[in-house]
Amino acid sequence: MSNPQPRLAVTTGRVEREGQRALVEHLAAELGVPIVERRERSTLRIIEAEGLEALVVVNNERLHYIDSTGETFFWHPNMAVVRIGAVRVHGREDLLARACDLRPGDRVLDATLGLGADAIVASWHVGPSGAVVGLEASPVIACLVRHGLATYEHRLAPVLRNISVITGNHTGVWHDDAFFEPGFEVIYFDPMFEQPIGSSSGLAGLRPLACYDRPDADVLAAARARAKRRVVVKGRAFDPWLRALQPDHWVQGRHRRLAYAVFETDRGE
Ligand SMILES: C[S@@+](CC[C@H](N)C(=O)[O-])C[C@H]1O[C@@H](n2cnc3c(N)ncnc32)[C@H](O)[C@@H]1O
Structure with a gap:
């Protein structure tokens, strides 16, 4: 809730x-x-x-x-800009892109949009022939991020503008066939941690507004039935609830504090 x-x-x-x-x-x-x-x-x-x-x-x-x-x-895309710069300028690989196996033209459903940093990084990777749809349960967070993505002036503006923000809980979409037309290659979840990791949470003052649901086995099964290639759930490495989802494999960074649980779908390419 x-x-x-x-x-x-x-x-x-x-x-x-x-x-x-x-x-x-x-x-x-x-x-x-x-x-x-x-x-x-x-x-x-x-x-x-x-x-x-x-x-x-x-x-x-x-x-x-x-x-x-x-x-x-106030909303700004700073962390996403830094991450895209690391890929574009320094040739580094973004972990989200690896975990989601993002490709140009992909359509991505970010089921937990938050401030949209991951959505922006995904939008940059999928390019103008792809698209990102972000679902956010908190009406205030959705409103601030929707406005920011639509108006922020930056050379990455086309990347920001290629993200559609929908206010709502992802639990409401899994049975909605129209929502999944034409579908998504990748469905991504980044649920809230009860305690932020270090200073990583740009949500700061908005934390009390956020939804703290975690995707459970039923949500995961529904997402797997809908995604064309992958479902990815981000969490703390070794978190028992994340392990209990039994992913096909894991993607982790050097510091191994965070983990992306990766689930291939039957229609995976
Ligand atoms: C950790 S933040 C996501 C951060 C985001 N990946 C980013 O890069 O900015 C989680 C967000 O997902 C939202 N959320 C959590 N459960 C949700 C649900 N069931 N449906 C839609 N949004 C949800 C929270 O309100 C919060 O804003």
């Missing part, structure tokens, strides 16, 4: 710029939350005065998510 959405509202920057109102209205409708007028108040003042737990603030084209402690999040 997803964590419940916080008591949330959408507002503008201190100075409302032309064109911002339409985005504020769009986001409020998407999230099903009210709009509060800024009236030159600080964000923390609004949160307290309006009895909220968090605010989404439209600053220029960028969205900020601010909680009641003042922790602020």
Whole structure:
């Protein structure tokens, strides 16, 4: 189950710029939350005065998510940019690409999108003839990432724009034939760890919003029935729940803290 959405509202920057109102209205409708007028108040003042737990603030084209402690999040693709640079410039192999056996033209379902770093790396590998669809159970995370992928200005913009974000729990899709038309070569899961590994979690302030479900044997069987080539589940190496899924093989990095459990499908090429 997803964590419940916080008591949330959408507002503008201190100075409302032309064109911002339409985005504020769009986001409020998407999230099903009210709009509060800024009236030159600080964000923390609004949160307290309006009895909220968090605010989404439209600053220029960028969205900020601010909680009641003042922790602020805005979406950016940094880690994905570093990873793609390591492949492109230094010829390194990305572990996700190896585990998923990503090829140009592949369609990838990222069933646990999060901030989309893995989806961006996958999108770069599959190229413009492929596509990535990301499912995210948290409406707020999905909204921030969808907006970031659609608007972030960068030379990798075409890679970001080739990812479609769908808000919803992956448990709802396995019986939906239309969703799997034309299908996916690869289905990928990267469930939440209860404790983040080191500083690896860019989710930081968004962790309370995330869904902590793990794909169990039933989900895995459903994904295997749908994927054309592979299902991949990322987890901590030696985690008993991951081992219990009994993958066909493992892909691990040098440090061996993380492991990708790889499941071939019957239709594997
Ligand atoms: C560890 S993060 C994924 C990080 C992501 N791979 C990245 O590179 O940014 C896991 C994300 O999956 C989402 N999630 C967990 N279970 C889910 C489910 N059953 N359906 C959809 N999203 C889910 C969580 O809300 C969280 O945002």
